[in-house]
Structures are given as structure tokens and as C-alpha cells.
Amino acid sequence: MFMQVAFKYEWLEDCLKEGTRLPVEKYSLLNAPTSAPASSDESTHSPVISEDEFHHGLLSVVKVKRSHETDRSNEDSDSEEDSHKRKKEEVWMDVIHRSGKLGVVGKSGMTSQRDEGKDMEIQTQSPQSYTPPNLNKNITAIFDELKNIFGDALGDDRRSFSYYKANSVLEKLPFKITSVEEVKGLPAIGKSMQDQIAEILKTGKSSRLEHFKEDEKVRVVSLFGAVWGIGPSTAQKLYEKGHKTLEDLQNEESLTSAQKYGLRFHTDINKKIPRHEVQEMELLVKNCAESITPGISVLCGGSYRRGKALVGDMDFVVTHPDGKSHAGFLRKLVYKLKQLDFLTEDLTVGMDHPLEERGVDTYFGLCKYPGREQRHRIDLKVYPHEKYAFGLIAWTGNDVLNRRLRLLAEAKGYRLDDHGLFPVTRDAQGQRVSERSSGVLCSTEREVFDKLEFPWLEPNERNL
Ligand SMILES: Nc1ccn([C@H]2C[C@H](O)[C@@H](COP(=O)(O)OP(=O)(O)OP(=O)(O)O)O2)c(=O)n1
Numbered sequence: 001m002f003m004q005v006a007f008k009y010e011w012l013e014d015c016l017k018e019g020t021r022l023p024v025e026k027y028s029l030l031n032a033p034t035s036a037p038a039s040s041d042e043s044t045h046s047p048v049i050s051e052d053e054f055h056h057g058l059l060s061v062v063k064v065k066r067s068h069e070t071d072r073s074n075e076d077s078d079s080e081e082d083s084h085k086r087k088k089e090e091v092w093m094d095v096i097h098r099s100g101k102l103g104v105v106g107k108s109g110m111t112s113q114r115d116e117g118k119d120m121e122i123q124t125q126s127p128q129s130y131t132p133p134n135l136n137k138n139i140t141a142i143f144d145e146l147k148n149i150f151g152d153a154l155g156d157d158r159r160s161f162s163y164y165k166a167n168s169v170l171e172k173l174p175f176k177i178t179s180v181e182e183v184k185g186l187p188a189i190g191k192s193m194q195d196q197i198a199e200i201l202k203t204g205k206s207s208r209l210e211h212f213k214e215d216e217k218v219r220v221v222s223l224f225g226a227v228w229g230i231g232p233s234t235a236q237k238l239y240e241k242g243h244k245t246l247e248d249l250q251n252e253e254s255l256t257s258a259q260k261y262g263l264r265f266h267t268d269i270n271k272k273i274p275r276h277e278v279q280e281m282e283l284l285v286k287n288c289a290e291s292i293t294p295g296i297s298v299l300c301g302g303s304y305r306r307g308k309a310l311v312g313d314m315d316f317v318v319t320h321p322d323g324k325s326h327a328g329f330l331r332k333l334v335y336k337l338k339q340l341d342f343l344t345e346d347l348t349v350g351m352d353h354p355l356e357e358r359g360v361d362t363y364f365g366l367c368k369y370p371g372r373e374q375r376h377r378i379d380l381k382v383y384p385h386e387k388y389a390f391g392l393i394a395w396t397g398n399d400v401l402n403r404r405l406r407l408l409a410e411a412k413g414y415r416l417d418d419h420g421l422f423p424v425t426r427d428a429q430g431q432r433v434s435e436r437s438s439g440v441l442c443s444t445e446r447e448v449f450d451k452l453e454f455p456w457l458e459p460n461e462r463n464l
């Protein structure tokens, strides 16, 4: 039985380490510990979890698949708000950092792989699988639906993110929740989440979700919004045109060709890819790339690089250490991968930046595992050597870490994105400007972490 409503974060960490639910007494914040007290020194370094503060700590990173409609570079446009909360953020950074470690300690024996002393982080790594057991699917499945409804249909990224971060805590818990008392005091689980959890525990359902399911507009708009290439505003327009089902959309002329592919392969794209298949496809792309330009570096980032057992899509990050052979490479790679019948449909393409521009070439498309017709989403991004470390961090994620790093950079007077780390100055009007040409030089991910004074995380430790 859980009597305390607030206890130290180490409780969660230790539970995960032990693989069992430990008594909370010695972690209590309300009662003075009677036995085996944590040293006072330790408690000063151990942030206490308060939902509200944790909430502010994470802000509105949204894990919704809308990157194709959203310019990632504009993601931080709410930086005014962010700056108000930055102070609090810094305090909570440690908490969040710890929460990232949870998944790692939860999987006993997971080790770090280092690849130090290299000029560039060109690594062939096979991180061990990251598969935290989710003992609370009865709750997280409902929250996941609500996350999608708020994100895909209602465009309410803030609420969507509340469910996303609540789930990222709940799915890592080493026990099945039987009473709402057990989640009080956990990060990201505030009063509203507690009430919803209590309701789910009692009735097996969420009235909020049931209400949405009864609302035809919400149901239809979130269905459409979940299609690759269709965002909340297009989804709403399609609903207003009278469409009700995905079949209805098949004859809709106004869809772009990418949206049509998104629709046609909707079921395929939504299926997660087993890790070992990604590994094989990574090898296929690597071999193909090497046969075109020897020495080229190809790495599959995203959740695969973070060690997930099931992967949503493939995010390839490519560069060439010589600083020039990357230019024009993507077109050749795409051509050859199509010849191999691996790449099948183009979604969006932005390539052929001339060498002098030092731009990033991108290809978003669909591919298939050799011998099968099922499609998967694939992104290929080619970075010039000097931007590579930044691209690799951005496309490895996860998005919570990306957000944290960006906010931290901002607090230190920089702007961070997948192209680099740029000092921010003020122009004559007092507006913040960052000069693209004067970026900080970092040739490895570790140098970027060091520059930001963020504790180093191996890729498999980045599931925050
Ligand atoms: N709004 C977003 C979307 C993505 N990313 C970054 C972090 C992600 O880890 C990476 C790849 O994006 P994905 O949507 O492919 O996410 P993952 O690879 O992490 O998960 P999965 O593909 O398994 O769904 O890009 C981000 O910072 N912000």
C-alpha cells in the first residue's frame, strides 16, 4: 500500500534497478525516514518530483507525426514563453535527464558503447534492444488515443504532449497500477491525469475519450489527420467537404501525390518495423551507398539508433568525411535504391544543393523490405561534414532530448538546430538574430553535448 503521495525520484530508479516495487518509506518526502535514510547531501542533489514543475520542465514538445506539415525550424517559435520558464527548466533538467536513464537501468545489463577518439562519429553500432515492459497498457493505450486526437485532429499540441509525457512515465513503471495513490507525485502525472487514471482504473474507460469517439467530427478529423501528409487543417477541410472515411478520400482530387501515397499505404506505414529488419535494410543502404561513393558514412538514426525493438520508420543520416563527396550523392543513391526496387514512392524531395552552399539534401519516401510489398517510411538526409554531428543528434532524438538541448542552447545565448550551434546576437532593433555563418565547430556529437555542458548520453540513453 502506498501511503505517501510524494517521494524521491530514486524510488522509481531503484525499483527499475531491482525490477520490483520497493517500499517507499525511505524515499518519502513527507515523513522523516525512520530507517536507512538517504543522506541529506543526496537529497539536495536529488530533485523531488512535483508534477507541476515537471510539466513546465518539458514544455510543449509534441510527439505527433506532423513533421511533414511543420517546419521543424519554426518549432521554437514560442520561445518567449520558453524563456519565462527557462529558469525552472534548468532546475528540472536533472530530473528529466534521470528519467531518460530509467529506460536504460530498467533493462538490466544494458551497456554503453563508446566510440571515442575518432575524428567523426562514424559508427557501426548495434545498441541492445530497448524494450521497457509496459505493465500499464490499459491506461497508456487510452492516453495514446487522446494524444493522437489532440494532436492530429484538434491541433492542440500542448494537450497532446501532456498525454505523450504522461505515457513516457507510465510505460516505464515497473508495476501495474492498481490505485491512483501509486501515481501521485510521479512526474507528468498532475491532478487531471490522476483523475483520468482513477476513472480508467474504476471503469476501464475514459469518459473524455468516449465523448470524443461519439463526436463524429473529432473522429473523422483525427482519422484523416493521422494520414501521412495530412495535418489538422487539411483534415478539417476534408471533413467539411463531406468526407467521412478513408475510402471517401480516395477520389479526392485536391490531395497532393504525397498525401495520396500516405493514404494508399496508410496501414503499411503505421505498422512498426522489427529491429532486425531495419538492421538488414540499413546494411542494404550502406552497401549501396558504398558502391557509389567509397568512404561515405550511412547511419540509421531515430528510434532504431536509440535501440528500440520496434521502429516506426527509418531516418538515415549520411555524410562523407572528406567534406565534399556528399554533394550530389543523394540523387545517385536514390536512383540506385530505386533500381534495386527498394525505394518505391517519393514523398518529398529537396536535393542537389551545390557544394558551395553546404546545404542538407533530403529525401522522404517509401520503401519495401526485399521480397515484400509492404511499404515503410524512409528518410534520407545528407549533411556536409561540418554539420553532421548536429544532424545526427537531431535525427537520433528523441524529440524530448532535442527540445531540451535547444532550450539549453538558447539559455546559453545560442540557437541549436540540425545545421549547427549559432551564437545569437541582437540587431539594431534589438531583435535576436543568429548568424548562420558563424556556427560553433563540433565534429562529434560528444563535442556538441560538451559545448552545451549537457551530460553525455549514449544513443540508447536518449529515450527520455
Ligand atoms: N517533431 C519532431 C519530430 C522528430 N524529431 C526528431 C527526433 C526524432 O527522434 C527524430 C526522428 O523522428 P521520428 O518521428 O521518426 O521519431 P523516432 O525515430 O524517434 O520514432 P519512430 O520513428 O519509431 O516513431 O527526429 C523532433 O525533434 N521533433
Ligand SMILES: [Mn+2]
Binding pocket: 301, 302, 303, 304, 312, 313, 314, 315
Ligand atoms: Mn523514426
